[in-house]
Amino acid sequence: VAVSGLGEFELIDRLASLVAGAPPPELKIGIGDDAAAWATAPNTMTVATADALVEGVHFDLATTSWRDLGWKALAENVSDVAAMGCLPRYAFVTLALSPATPIAGVEDLYRGMGECARAYDCTVAGGDVVRAPCLMLSVTLIGTSAPAADRTGVEEILLRRAGAIAGDVIAVTGPLGGSAAGLRLLQSGWREGPPADPADAERALAARVLVETHRRPRPRVAAGQALVAAGVRCAIDVSDGLVADVGHICEQSDLDAELIGDRIPIHAATVTCFNNQGLDNRGLDQGLENQALELALTGGEDYELVGVGSADRVAAASAALVAQGEPALRIIGVMQQRTDARPQVRLRKPDGALMPMTRGGYRHF
Amino acid sequence: VAVSGLGEFELIDRLASLVAGAPPPELKIGIGDDAAAWATAPNTMTVATADALVEGVHFDLATTSWRDLGWKALAENVSDVAAMGCLPRYAFVTLALSPATPIAGVEDLYRGMGECARAYDCTVAGGDVVRAPCLMLSVTLIGTSAPAADRTGVEEILLRRAGAIAGDVIAVTGPLGGSAAGLRLLQSGWREGPPADPADAERALAARVLVETHRRPRPRVAAGQALVAAGVRCAIDVSDGLVADVGHICEQSDLDAELIGDRIPIHAATVTCFNNQGLDNRGLDQGLENQALELALTGGEDYELVGVGSADRVAAASAALVAQGEPALRIIGVMQQRTDARPQVRLRKPDGALMPMTRGGYRHF
Numbered sequence: 001v002a003v004s005g006l007g008e009f010e011l012i013d014r015l016a017s018l019v020a021g022a023p024p025p026e027l028k029i030g031i032g033d034d035a036a037a038w039a040t041a042p043n044t045m046t047v048a049t050a051d052a053l054v055e056g057v058h059f060d061l062a063t064t065s066w067r068d069l070g071w072k073a074l075a076e077n078v079s080d081v082a083a084m085g086c087l088p089r090y091a092f093v094t095l096a097l098s099p100a101t102p103i104a105g106v107e108d109l110y111r112g113m114g115e116c117a118r119a120y121d122c123t124v125a126g127g128d129v130v131r132a133p134c135l136m137l138s139v140t141l142i143g144t145s146a147p148a149a150d151r152t153g154v155e156e157i158l159l160r161r162a163g164a165i166a167g168d169v170i171a172v173t174g175p176l177g178g179s180a181a182g183l184r185l186l187q188s189g190w191r192e193g194p195p196a197d198p199a200d201a202e203r204a205l206a207a208r209v210l211v212e213t214h215r216r217p218r219p220r221v222a223a224g225q226a227l228v229a230a231g232v233r234c235a236i237d238v239s240d241g242l243v244a245d246v247g248h249i250c251e252q253s254d255l256d257a258e259l260i261g262d263r264i265p266i267h268a269a270t271v272t273c274f275n276n277q278g279l280d281n282r283g284l285d286q287g288l289e290n291q292a293l294e295l296a297l298t299g300g301e302d303y304e305l306v307g308v309g310s311a312d313r314v315a316a317a318s319a320a321l322v323a324q325g326e327p328a329l330r331i332i333g334v335m336q337q338r339t340d341a342r343p344q345v346r347l348r349k350p351d352g353a354l355m356p357m358t359r360g361g362y363r364h365f
Numbered sequence: 366v367a368v369s370g371l372g373e374f375e376l377i378d379r380l381a382s383l384v385a386g387a388p389p390p391e392l393k394i395g396i397g398d399d400a401a402a403w404a405t406a407p408n409t410m411t412v413a414t415a416d417a418l419v420e421g422v423h424f425d426l427a428t429t430s431w432r433d434l435g436w437k438a439l440a441e442n443v444s445d446v447a448a449m450g451c452l453p454r455y456a457f458v459t460l461a462l463s464p465a466t467p468i469a470g471v472e473d474l475y476r477g478m479g480e481c482a483r484a485y486d487c488t489v490a491g492g493d494v495v496r497a498p499c500l501m502l503s504v505t506l507i508g509t510s511a512p513a514a515d516r517t518g519v520e521e522i523l524l525r526r527a528g529a530i531a532g533d534v535i536a537v538t539g540p541l542g543g544s545a546a547g548l549r550l551l552q553s554g555w556r557e558g559p560p561a562d563p564a565d566a567e568r569a570l571a572a573r574v575l576v577e578t579h580r581r582p583r584p585r586v587a588a589g590q591a592l593v594a595a596g597v598r599c600a601i602d603v604s605d606g607l608v609a610d611v612g613h614i615c616e617q618s619d620l621d622a623e624l625i626g627d628r629i630p631i632h633a634a635t636v637t638c639f640n641n642q643g644l645d646n647r648g649l650d651q652g653l654e655n656q657a658l659e660l661a662l663t664g665g666e667d668y669e670l671v672g673v674g675s676a677d678r679v680a681a682a683s684a685a686l687v688a689q690g691e692p693a694l695r696i697i698g699v700m701q702q703r704t705d706a707r708p709q710v711r712l713r714k715p716d717g718a719l720m721p722m723t724r725g726g727y728r729h730f
Contacts, residue, residue: 001467002468003462003467003471004464011494019482020479021483023488027490030488030490030491036491048457050458050491050493050503051459052461052493054495056498089403090401090403092413092414092505094415094416094503094505096419096501097368098368099367099369100367100368101367102367103370103371104366110380110383114383114384123386123388123392124396125388125401125413126395126400126401126413126414127396129373130418130422132501133421134497134501136497136499138459140505142507
């Protein structure tokens with residue numbers, strides 16, 4: 001039997017059981033969350049997360065520059081640390097290169113990674129460079145919880161996937177569907193430059209914004225900090241796609257989730273470029289024929305955070321973000337008691353009907 | 366220009382300069398040692414190291430089982446942590462697999478990794494599994510310094526490559542050249558089973574020991590602990606080969622090293638299988654025609670530690686190891702003031718002559 005017969009998550013479950021030993025008492029979160037976490041001092045947790053990018057699978061140098069690739073490889077790990085309510089600190093980079101790889105390309109890759117490291121105040125502190133028949137980049141990022149003398153225990157210090165309770169509201173830190181729309185434009189041959197027809201200026205501008213959103217995702221570290229400081233206990237970053245990522249919270253918290261279709265914040269430029277039916281999400285009635293909404297629900301790589309907690313704590317986090325000049329949180333749904341054998345994500349359509357959502361999202365094998 | 370035009374270390378230097386920002390004051394060791402290190406509490410350092418293994422470059426499934434590969438991938442990182450005088454704690458594993466990879470193989474890989482984790486009291490706490498056109502395994506291992514209330518500052522808490530001073534003796538924790546000899550046997554078609562001719566029984570037994578030594582390296586965590594506790598400040602693990610690894614200490618400490626040829630502890634089974642000239646290292650006089658000595662000097666992957674410090678501190682570490690039932694340290698050379706523009710490693714031959722050593726060791730590109 002080949003690994004292609006299993007999904008990524010099933011494979012990880014099987015492998016996790018094989019390496020399981022007796023974890024030390026300091027290890028509070030192991031395999032299964034955005035990051036692992038262990039106590040390093042009283043009221044302080046250290047977290048670590050690893051992500052790999054493979055040429056031809058996760059990126060294509062025809063549509064991604066070396067420099068943007070470097071930014072993105074680090075940014076997606078920064079987002080995992082942000083989703084734990086932590087601050088990124090030290091990155092370790094393993095780079096597998098063919099001997100024919102141009103040095104200028106690899107240097108640009110590291111420049112892009114350095115830009116991201118400086119933007120998020122973390123340091124590339126080590127790694128490995130090896131020869132390989134394919135190009136691959138693996139980043140492990142270590143982060144720490146913010147000082148919190150008044151908070152104790154992993155539940156109060158970190159955001160976790162497992163922390164949701166029924167009745168908690170589901171909030172998102174920003175617009176969705178921009179990155180996937182940008183990727184779709186790149187894959188269909190988008191090129192930089194003024195529009196051929198001046199009447200297309202608005203769409204051309206929107207397209208450019210989407211491509212930039214795809215190339216340079218901005219993880220929401222400050223939002224993660226605001227959520228955990230306001231007492232929110234549960235979060236995830238939108239990497240696989242909103243429905244899939246809310247599904248991870250459902251699995252880990254053993255709850256259902258209801259997303260309210262007309263509350264989903266679709267990236268405005270995605271609406272401009274991909275929504276032929278206007279802004280009212282009418283497409284929901286035609287089974288997600290609304291491409292823009294589909295991108296927002298399942299596109300992935302948005303790197304916004306989904307925070308789940310009581311309405312008052314989410315409101316407090318939102319107010320704190322607004323006071324810092326960041327966008328307000330947007331409530332897009334609610335957690336509910338599980339009604340079936342497996343946790344479910346459902347979408348409430350404008351007509352009031354509930355649509356069960358398949359687990360849209362990136363499949364790794 | 367392709368990366369093949371640069372050596373691994375030159376490439377890493379160039380890339381390190383591109384990501385360099387302003388490292389935080391807690392970061393005590395960045396790119397360039399066996400591991401990076403930062404302070405996490407008073408008198409406590411956290412270290413992290415990353416290593417990658419690529420099929421066809423670092424291993425071959427024709428001569429390595431999945432299970433041994435799993436052991437080795439973790440063990441080589443454990444060795445880096447041991448060389449810092451630290452204890453391994455949490456491992457993060459990125460696995461790149463072709464969809465056609467057999468699940469049974471991947472499960473065996475994780476079983477072997479789990480065996481190593483249990484043997485060294487560390488935990489596989491996370492990672493990533495991705496699809497790729499080639500098989501690659503990247504491990505990042507996080508370790509911590511042992512409690513040391515009486516020691517302060519990175520120099521006293523950790524072993525570093527940079528800590529040597531002229532007059533320090535060079536000591537090694539065990540025999541060298543076993544792993545490379547085992548690999549050579551595997552590559553020349555060694556197969557398990559009784560010898561065809563009973564007269565070959567001794568060689569057959571030695572060959573089996575070498576293959577096992579190659580397949581299941583045993584990093585010297587206890588020896589690293591004994592070195593740092595005895596006040597030794599400088600160490601490295603023998604991964605690239607003794608001469609190359611002592612060369613790294615020379616570079617980082619800006620000193621020369623003299624190795625004493627007839628003090629080098631050649632693995633006994635390597636002598637049995639590869640030394641046609643007996644045990645007296647006579648081969649030195651013929652320019653390293655002695656294959657066994659050559660394997661010990663340049664073979665690599667021994668994962669013994671080289672400790673460098675004052676003779677009395679090295680003696681104290683050795684006595685502490687013997688008291689724990691571990692082998693004594695063996696002094697094999699001395700650090701000296703640099704005499705040329707670049708630091709040098711020289712070998713003292715039995716006739717008293719000094720031979721400059723080329724930087725033998727694994728070249729990555």
